[in-house]
Amino acid sequence: MTAIKSSNLGYPRLGEKREWKRALERYWSGQGSQEELLSTTKALRLEALKKQQLKGIDIIPVADFSLYDHILDTSVAFNVIPERFQTGDGNTLTTYFDIARGNKEGVASEMTKWFNTNYHYIVPELADVKPELKDNRWLTYYLEAKEALGIEGKPVIVGPITYLKLGKGYQEEDFSDLLGKFVPVYEQVLKELGAAGVQWVQIDEPYLATEVSETELDYYREVYAQLAKVGVKLELQTYFESVDHLEAVLALPVEAIGLDFIHDHGETLSQLKEIGFPSNKILAAGIIDGRNVWASDLTKKVALVKDLLAIVKPEQLWLQPSNSLLHVPITKSSEVTLNPVLLGGLAFADEKLAELVTVTKGGNQGEATIVEELAANQAGITALNESPDRNNPEVKKAIAGLSALKNERQAPFSERIKAQKAWLKLPLLPTTTIGSFPQSPEVRQKRAAWLKGDLTQAAYDQFIESETARWIEIQEELDIDVLVHGEFERTDMVEYFGQKLAGFQATKFGWVQSYGSRAVRPPLVYGDVAFIEPITVKESVYAQSLTTRPVKGMLTAPVTIINWSFVRDDVPKTTVGNQIGLALRKEVEALEAAGIKIIQVDEPALREGLPLKRSRWQAYLEAAVYSFKLTTTSVADDTQIHTHMCYAEFDDVIETIDALDADVISIEASRSHGEIISTFEEHTYNKEIGLGVYDIHSPRVPSLEEILGNIRRPLKVIPVEQFWINPDCGLKTRKEAETIAALAKLVEATKIIRQEYQNK
Known part of the structure; x- marks a missing residue:
């Protein structure tokens, strides 16, 4: 038959x-x-x-x-x-x-x-x-x-x-x-x-x-x-x-x-x-x-x-x-x-x-x-x-009351940026990195030992602090302007938050391929999402205590968490995104209250989640902007909000990027610099921006000439006062020696370009 x-x-x-x-x-x-x-x-x-x-x-x-x-x-x-x-x-x-x-x-x-x-x-x-x-x-x-x-x-x-x-x-x-x-x-x-x-x-x-x-x-x-x-x-x-x-x-x-x-x-x-x-x-x-x-x-x-x-x-x-x-x-x-x-x-x-x-x-x-x-x-x-877990009355009440919540920054960007520059006092073309530094074999070994119970919480915390202090010192020696703590306590930028918020569950072997040998373990968003306690404050405050230079707080934004997670399918994704936005809003406020005045809320996956049909884009993008603003808009004017995005055709989302109302955006752009730059030739963008000046997905160390070219090209269309210098993504997957060598080239190139502008 x-x-x-x-x-x-x-x-x-x-x-x-x-x-x-x-x-x-x-x-x-x-x-x-x-x-x-x-x-x-x-x-x-x-x-x-x-x-x-x-x-x-x-x-x-x-x-x-x-x-x-x-x-x-x-x-x-x-x-x-x-x-x-x-x-x-x-x-x-x-x-x-x-x-x-x-x-x-x-x-x-x-x-x-x-x-x-x-x-x-x-x-x-x-x-x-x-x-x-x-x-x-x-x-x-x-x-x-x-x-x-x-x-x-x-x-x-x-x-x-x-x-x-x-x-x-x-x-x-x-x-x-x-x-x-x-x-x-x-x-x-x-x-x-x-x-x-x-x-x-x-x-x-x-x-x-x-x-x-x-x-x-x-x-x-x-x-x-x-x-x-x-x-x-x-x-x-x-x-x-x-x-x-x-x-x-x-x-x-x-x-x-x-x-x-x-x-x-x-x-x-x-x-x-x-x-x-x-x-x-x-x-x-x-x-x-x-x-x-x-x-x-x-x-x-x-x-x-x-x-x-x-x-x-x-x-x-x-x-x-x-x-x-x-x-x-x-x-x-x-x-x-x-x-x-x-x-x-x-x-x-x-x-x-x-x-x-x-x-x-x-x-x-x-x-x-x-x-x-x-x-x-x-x-x-x-x-x-x-x-x-799927029927949390407090979360449902908060979602029902969203219409009464203010979802805009207090002042427009043109006023906020003046207040931010007044205390930051950064040089022309400020340098920074995207967030993570190399997760060395030792970092992974210590984490594995801690997870198995072979290393005490106190010993693990001490190790994380020592790695953070070491990399703060490395960044200062490199003369980077805005520092990061390195994220040594994190396995993955989404999984880590999934381990700290209610409604999420990490798996042990739930790995999927992202690119090449890069495997990620998307958390399961299985229940109503809620804030439990501060997630990143301890590490950020410790890093800031080691330096007089500003240290960025580092978070992952709602749409990226959704796009890089396995999300429950019994409620609309927009509801889940808003739940995450409300939870992260409390984390942003906790960072600000602890004295962290630059907070990066990364949205690298915004473009990738676009529906294949343009007729469905508007609803998706409006929801993305709303959940991002739920996360970021309760801070004071002089707190600077950064965000980061990965490879994308930015013509598709430039208006949405502007609508996010982040003060600074960094874009993963080194492999497709020409296409990215053309977007800014055709669209006016008045906020601050960093186009990644070298590719972190390759183990090679870029040449000075390569980085100089990748800085000069966008400066033909983007005012130098708006431009930041950074790698195109986080450095977690790279080795320490190549990372330091590449960042040294980045800073050297930046100083050459600064001198050129100062001599004009």
Whole structure:
């Protein structure tokens, strides 16, 4: 009997205990060989495939694995290698990592966010590119899975239109010609896969979930008409939003269409009920949330499957996550210390696959066969929703009273800045850093010992104070103007606050990949958020006591906490954002009362959370501004509020940045300086600003000339009186020697530029 099938779109790379990360970092440090790296990662890859096989997933993805980033994989496979990295030793792996991380000869390729997620991809550089197939990695991974495990896998490849749209170095009017260069390479990949017996290829086109124009729709028609001639079955996969022009997309010459039924605002099902679905195609329905960690309501999923079966036949239906499970942790089975009520409401990657298998079984064999699973699932969800943590009366009262709360600074910026400069007395082009300093092996070892109980609280506090004092002294020796305490007590800028506020829960092994080997452990925002006690005051006050220079207090803002956390899905995100804003407002007031008069409230993830559809932007941005101001606007005029933002297309959010009404903003800009500067050529921005003058994501120490250039370029469009000098992000992931060397260059360059202006 032909039946509904379960399908996956991608699996996390990290390993349950971050084995992937450690293997990479051993290799980069020279402690591990290339053979070691490849052997370790192959074992992890096969383990992930076997796990999916044993769970009973019918259609298992292969080639979703990466040693850094799947877009970079595609670039290197297609010979899209920037010229500055074509003079290496011939080792493909060395070149691969040089593009991502830079080397002595060249700056790393730009890195930016994958649509509206916290995953970063390496931007393809497409100027004068001559694509050719250098490595059919998709065939390699298909054969590996088949030979080692007997899995008839589904190779996953990013589609040509999405790949090129995510790149840079070409004019839009040249897109068609560029596409024409790449389609033959895709054809070659598919032909080789077909010759090896591949039955299905998943070709990811998430760009289709943006606001696609009629011209772009024609590109899809032309490209897939050409690829269809190869004869390999294609699953055209979209995710992260609903698809405009759905009827036209359904008509594309592919055998399966993958649609997201989770992040589509309920639009996809209603459209399919109206227009129907082709009888000769598979509907690959993303019914399990691949971006959040909460258990699905399986009763509702079974009902959704019934709705889908009113549109397609069982043999036309694949059930799958909404997107690759790259964005969630691997398994909750390791979280043995979590409150059972919270644990019962969670589903990480492995549990989501189990949910898929259960719903698929129910769809094929009837609900009676999954009664026990449905009952257990419903009990877990109900227990969490009815828990006291989700029903805090004081928080609900505060949210209900927001309309009576003043949410603006007392004076406009033009007046505030005078009061701030009067006491700060900073030089022209003041220097600062973004907040964190290197988390050395010793810092990590001490924290681990403290967490295990092998180091007393007093001894740990003393160590943190000694590191803080040492780095205050280093900053003074470097002659930096506005200092930071270094954040040695923090594991992560979001996780740390999640450990200190009510309504949050940290996990032990809930790691997800952010970029390269950088893994983050997003906190679970599972209940009503409330302030408990001061979070950062002790460390900030101690640091300030060591110096006469101003020390910044360092906080993370509401939207970034939301975008970098797993947020409860039983209430609107705007409600959660306002709860966080009210809690952090009390922390800001506590810092100010303790004498900390520069407070940085970082919002690096504001841009990345923008909905893919512009029609939804206004509501998101208005909510972001409101929650930021809830945090920051109760301070006195002479308290200076800073904020920091990461890579972004600032044309999209410049008006929102202005509306935040922060006194100083720093922007992570070194890899895309030209694009950032053009924003300020077109928009007037009257507050103070620092564009990051060197890239902290690369281990290389920038040259003096490089930093001088990165300062002089923005000063052509931004008044020198408004400009601050800083690295482009926090320095937590860097080593101490390179950090000090880079900051010394930063200060040296600043003094040269100051002298130039003073001599004018």
